[in-house]
Amino acid sequence: MKTRAITGFFFIVVLIGAVLLGPYTFVSFFSLVATCCVYEFYRMVRTESVQPLLLLGVGIAALGFGLVSFTLLALLPYSVLSASIVAVLLLYIAALFRKTRYPIQDVAYSLFGLIYAAIPFIFFMGLGFVGDSYNAYIPLGFLILLWTNDTGAYLAGRSMGRHKLFERISPNKTWEGFFGGVVMAVVAGFILSHYFGVLPLWSWVCMALIIGVFGTFGDLVESMLKRNVGVKDSGNILPGHGGLLDRFDGLLMAAPLVYLFLKNIL
Template sequence: MGTDQPSTQAGGSPAPEAGSGSQKAGPGRRALRAAATPSRAGRNLPAAIIVGLALLVAVLVGLFFLPDAFVVLVSVFALIGVWEVARALTLKSIFVPQVPLYAGALAMPLAAYYGGPEALAFALVASAVAIMVYKCLDRAQDAVRSIMSGVFILCWVPLFISFALLLLDEDNGALKVMTMLLLVVSNDTFGYLVGVLFGKHPMAPKISPKKSWEGFAGSVGGAVVVGILCSVFILDLQWWFGLVLAIATVAASSAGDLAESMVKRELGIKDMSNILPGHGGVMDRLDSIVFAAPVAYVLAVLLAPGAI
């Protein structure tokens, strides 16, 4: 992706057979530009609260009572996230193969939960190969850029989020996933509060000007407390596991947030979409989680057995 400004001819849902040529502006393109334009009125707080509570209830019910429904929910999130990123890339005239990309977005979470790490790896490789074959048969221009962008989307969205389902399949998996989500929320909450009150030194001014090192310190401090409490009282593990998990999750969550901010800044958009009222797009909510999930899974596999 370059650094030039978004083309006025780009946007809308990517066409499966499209190359890099210009297209006439249509309703889809106008909708994308509308979603990409910052709202002067700011977020719709009542809508954000309602949507947030609905998502919270759906996640908790799925985690503890209907794990198969939680798998479906994660798969839907992966599919929508892939659609958002592929749609946003059209602002740079990058058109990825839709059919293998969406098929991979659905297959990878299902493979992770029902088949384990090996099945997830196979689904990733199969999806990447399908993208390459599909694009080669298409014989469109910019095939290399399209293929690389498709593989990038596969890794960023369905691969990373599938680690949450690998974690769910572990012993006490639902509690471990809940702990990971609590750490992500505490990272955002404490980082925001401390950043607003004491933030003076920008963390990455060219990528996310509002993030400060003071806010990051607040994220670490708050998450460490939450992590230790969750480790001892929820997971029944040693306190040090919560400490390590909290620090690693904050680092991963912050990296995920900055990564999505960098992509959006490169594309010249504010939100990935407006599919979630008051929140923006699905990826605007998952940016931290998709980076935190692999870290939480790896630490749970490597360290949790020794922290009993």
């Protein structure tokens, strides 16, 4: 428990620092995190019968995030992102040269790794640029709402949890915890609207609801993935917490939806 608490504290400090230190640090740090998540995904699903194109997939993720970062920072035109699409097509060609038993399955897992573990981070990084210039308070607010939802769900589930949410996927999650997390996130949204501003109150509340609901689903989907491949944690890079995917599972589903919501109201 002590190791988990210490790791969690420094992990949060690093994330907050990465957001507040400016756009270059923000996009560089989360590009690195996302690339590591892709690598973690490939390592997690790899078996004798499943052989994703690990090096090529991670390389495409790194290239894609490099192009996305430069595009968000207005250093490259958006048209340059088409290079990422061409790079993805290399997965099909590369599979022709590998002597694996199920090449199409390998390509499918390789593509799914990019869709599942990489693309959501592009939307999260985009949260910092939904306005005319970089604004750290929106991605920071997103993270705070995500952490608040997790904390509220844990506390409510431990104290009042009786009715299982998806027992076959995650035996410890309950409906009471789910609603407790959503309520606590909404309360945090009210507080953020007062101290952060940037967005009107109703927007922060809507963000909290999206994160509370779909952040939980993101957590459940990652649990389903781990059960499918028979692992307890996605990795061991964070002592006491598992892997990066274990820490960002809620972001993977909530970030794209929050981004699309904000782009439609701003």
